[in-house]
Amino acid sequence: MKILRALLLLPFLLGACAAPRPTVREAGVQAPEKRIEVVYPDSFRAQHRVTLTFRGKQLDFTGYLLVRRPDAWRAVAFGEFGGSLFDIADFPGRGFKIIKNPGEIRESWLTGPAAEIMRLLYLPPVAGDGDGYEISYSNYTGFPGAAQELPCHTVVENKGMRLKLEIDLVKFEPMELPDKFFDHD
């Protein structure tokens, strides 16, 4: 259970998408990729709905994400009735921190796979990141402030770990994000 709870470290994207329905992009169905560079604005906040599957078991929850590229992010997860599950952040000069973890998720998962998936999906690529992960995107939608259409449905899978994340973008908002949003002291 702790392992499964630990997997509740999902990227959270905020945006304004219609009810997520996998669609075919104009160029054709996108095959799973190890990773592609989605052109996000320099900073944004987003809300996602996430379904996690791990070793055959499933959970869903809501995520709230702040990203300031290239290297700062903060992710907060909420359960069914609004209660916080965890709050984690990574900020240059301060490093990664688990701000709170009322969901009692194993910390090694927060610091490990969670952070890795965040980097995979929302930050510029780093050598070595993403090994074992396959990512597919669909249901692209345009958002004010975004240079390109963004995927409203993302699936991240690591078959070796028997891990799968299905992420639906609910709300997306490019915005300035001062340091205080990543303050975890």
Place this chain on the structure above:
Amino acid sequence: MKLCPLRWKFIFPALFLLTGALPAVGAEPAVERKLEPKQQGELLARLEENLKASKTLQAKFKQEKHLALFRDVLVSRGLLAFAVPSRLRWEIKEPFHSLLLLNGKELAKYDFPGGKPRRLKLPAADALYEVMSQIAGLHQGKFGEQTENYELQLYSGEAAGLVLVPKSKKLKQFIQAIEIKFSKALDSVSSVLIREGGEDFTLITFSEVSLNPELPAALFSPDLK
């Protein structure tokens, strides 16, 4: 594996003291005078009697997650249905679709990929089942069952209110208090507010409430068709 950490088993039930609701007021409760113990006992007894009078309930809800640091509010809306003794349906309709069902001994959770219901294979339904069962119990006015984990304090004023403060220091780190407001007739709940650490809170308000409606059994069936 537990779906919910222990502390949430005590918090979630307080979210659902529902037997009907007037449109909720804002985030700050209008409670005023703290009641003396004897008055509290009398009021709790009256609440329990009134709440038990509703064997079924149906209502719309609006759930707001207030994030002070981010200066943002996450809003979801949906429908609630309840039938004694232990049938509960909590369905979020926007901005995403999610469904939680309790039908006696069985619990089911659905998401809706591509608009189609998919029953989730919950890792440990027992924890969530316990939460939902407590919710059902609270709906019948069983506040006394919460005294083990909370200090209860009732207030009178513009609207009577019940404040639950966790006894556990550990729990208090994450939940400062749960504030429940009642209608003037003391036969319904107006709102439930959960104050977390800092200035974050969750506010659930209810509207278009129907007491004792006829509800089809299929509404609580764990197997969607």
